[in-house]
Amino acid sequence: MEELDVNVSSSEAFGIAEKIVLLSFISAVILMAILGNLLVMVAVCRDRQLRKIKTNYFIVSLAFADLLVSVLVMPFGAMELVQDNWIYGEMFCLVRTSLDVLLTTASILHLCCISLDRYYAICCQPLVYRNKMTPLRIALMLGGCWIIPTFISFLPIMQGWNSIGIIDLIQQRQFNKASNSTYCIFMVNKPYAITCSVVAFYIPFLLMVLAYHRIYVTARAHARQIRLLQRAGNPAEPRQGHQEPRQDHQEPRQGHQEPRQGHQEPRQHPPDQHSTHRMKTETKAAKTLCIIMGCFCLCWAPFFVTNIVDPFINYTVPGKLWTAFLWLGYINSGLNPFLYAFLNKAFRRAFLIILCCGDERYRRPSILGQTVPCSTTTINGSTHVLSFFFCQRRGGGPAAPGLAGQRNQRGCAKVPGGVGEGNALFPQSPG
Template sequence: GDRLNAFLSYRIALICFLSLVMLMSVLGNLLVMVAVCKDRQLRKIKTNYFIVSLAFADLLVSVLVMPFGAIELVHQHWIYGETFCLVRTSLDVLLTTASILHLCCIALDRYYAICCQPLVYRNKMTPMRVALMMGGCWVIPTFISFLPIMQGWNSIGIDHVIEERRHSGGSNTTSCVFMVNKPYALTCSLVAFYIPLVLMVLAYQRIYVTARAHALQISMLQRAGGAGAPGTSGVSADSADHQRNHRMRTETKAAKTLCIIMGCFCLCWAPFFVTNVVDPFIDYRVPDQLWTACLWLGYINSMLNPILYAFLNKSFRRAFLIILCCGRKRYRRPSILASGAACAATQINGSTHVLK
């Protein structure tokens, strides 16, 4: 009796947790896509096209991948047949890799926007280049997902191990087993995680240094401004001081946000891809429970992305409030003429850049 109650409690808790992850992922990513479609100001920022494409990839993960993984986890066996197992696995690799590559493109876009002059950014991130980068985020993953998996390249030399694992729960139960040989594990992990990770670390390290340098410059200007000439107009001095304060807060916040983004990305995906590389070299001894935990930790990244890339952005938050509050006037964007700083500064993903 106690064992049955414990099992039922575990199952109910598992169903609630998985349902919450899927629901929040669907709603969050849908909200991001609707916000950009409805808000003309958000559509003007190139980075937001990557964010919409990222939200679409994460939405597909939560609709096409997570539910089947959740059903298998709750029932503890695969009920949809071998062919659909291959399709589901291919979709899993395709969509999660697409999501990670979008994060890499966003990092590169922010690097050019924040660390380079505005003219360099416009020359580098042309509409054609943005479209090609977004297309690459969807095309590149097909070469490590549907193509090799449907051809069985990932299982060359380990078919007997896969067959044993597939029926490990007994002759009448099957599981959707995705095991990979060493060449596939290394290639897939490099393309889907390690190369994007290196690019993201380099880009965000430069952005962090630039943001901190800006904050330091502004702090020095403030100290110098305190001992400024007495003939300076009080109103203009106050205005300049306010703008410097605002910029320093923005730059510092941007630097902290970058640390949060990188931390969440590594926390969610590093365990899976480390395990993915190690497992073939230790004769596939990694327990199924650890694989499942690592995989769902990666899926949770699709739930976190809308929070990290959109909800932390003031322009997105305003758009969300307009959508959720049915367009109430108090949440609408103030007129450009009403804000004196609008002509002097532009904001890219939470980091303010003065136009010179």
């Protein structure tokens, strides 16, 4: 028992200098989370175009959950950590712990719903996306993100299901005789640890990995199609260097071919420029996926792995390690606005308008002054990649490479089938 008491009171090891550094860091995290999530919510409320995009409903609800984490959960954890004492009573300890589990789980489930929404929008046909992401289904998904966590937070914690079999151990850790301090201890037995971790982390993590893997595969497939489009759009470039000597001896024919060559040149260059831009977009999509999954795993995986392991090793994980892993998960609530909103051009424009008090320089340009190329289309507020081969099929069969640019100029069937523009994962507002 002496070893357990040492682990419980490990927070006493924090000196004055360490507490000042901790308080500064925690204050910065809380401030970043509050301001970032508030900015996301205000931007959607004020920008009518952002409200038209279905994905943004998940982003706003995610921002609200993260805002509650930063307002209702983080400050009390920071005060207990710095003061080395819990002064708010046992009942409020249970409420604060239930809110912690509820809001952090809701935040993770929102991330899972965003990945599924992007999967249907990017990897499926637009008709499938419309059928899947109806307003009713979006409302049900959002409701699930808030209702499901209550079954692993308020219900079991208030009923004491998480402490069955370990009540004596919890009571020993709640009070430290040496410093006469009380702590808000949240310990879980093996069944609750497994159930809570599976629902709150492992199932959403598995769904996110599957969804983002399919998005990555789709991005790679589009990159291959772009390379084929590049080769098909400029088939004669390698031969022109060898044909120059022959053109000197064929002056009569060349005179008749000049108008045709001059007419074909503009058809070859636009696909080249557009394919280069598209390749950059696909590469950006892959990088964004790595950043999103990397931050999510880095923030929450250590905590939930330890949450399952600790009951099976007799609750011997040091207190400092628990604190570090818990606050690493809280940091994710401050990073989410940057990962899911700040990387989006439409959100960034809305943020600049808000922060610069409606400066006209950051207003959205007029729709009349914009032209949308045939190779892209806007469906439900999302700009998606148009499949080059689908254009050929709609045109009546495989077309010659030289006619690809001609068909794109005339206008082909605009059906989205790829990764959205902007940051290649999150849709832009129309116009």
